[in-house]
Amino acid sequence: MAKKKIESDDFIQPLGDIDKIIHEPARLMIMSYLYVVESADFIFLRNQTGLTDGNLSSHLSKLESAGYVDIEKRFKGKKPQTLLKLSREGREAFELYRKKMEQVLGGLSQK
């Protein structure tokens, strides 16, 4: 019985290793959009994700704190412009997240 419990924990264990910063749905979406482009500004990302300004802003701050997103603020004329891009760590973390999710979800079946 004890052996069975250990085996079950081994199977579930990868879920514990999932990067929780990326795993949050809105942040996962932001990371996915930034992964497929070189860089984008705040407005573009807001249009693509459909998130509100405040929501997007707070998720970006979390991703920046984790070192996953580089944020460059500048002015274009009198208008502020925020350029966003995935950092190298962010790109690696996203790729690792994808692999782990494939590993975990690949093992799930309805049988």
Place this chain on the structure above:
Amino acid sequence: MEKITNSIDLKEIEKKTWRSTLEDGLLDMYFGMLVLSIGLGITLGDLLPEPFDSLLPIILMIIGLILFLLGKKFITQPRLGIVKFGFRQKTRKLKTVLVLSINSIILLILFIIRLVNPDLRLIFPVYIEGLIIGLLFITFPLCFAAYFLQYTRLYFIALLVGLSFFLSDLLSIILPEPFDALMAFGIVSVIIIIEGFIFLIKFLRKYPLSKEEMT
């Protein structure tokens, strides 16, 4: 939030992101302007004195390009935002430029051959010549460009522009030269410009002018 709950397909996200930059219809309108300048070039070549006959189409093309770039800067960017694409999209653009450049070189060679031997003709009747040249050197290369750029509307534009030479030959039955060309290219360019304009209106509705950034 529906977007979030759907499964995430990175290829689809990349496609959607790329296609959103073509939603404004400005490129369509630019193609329309190009077609119009070809038509005017053919027509005015017989009506205007040199060098205005050859300069006007070039001026029109430059005006079209300036309008396109201004539209991108003052209409599209403030609404859609700015995006820089990665290696894959750059490769697509490069392939498109390559195909269109090879096509232009072939066209240039054919033009020189025709210039040296004005009597040289294809073995087909004249109206079929226009159809073949249009489809072979305009529709097919533009279709390749549409495929590489994932720009679906360009297939339609390619077909219209390719057929405009044939349409010009058909109209020559009822219209005197050079107005047949003006009418054919005029009709095609108006269709393309209207189509682009409809997409621009849809774009303006979908992406209203953006508020100040909140970061």
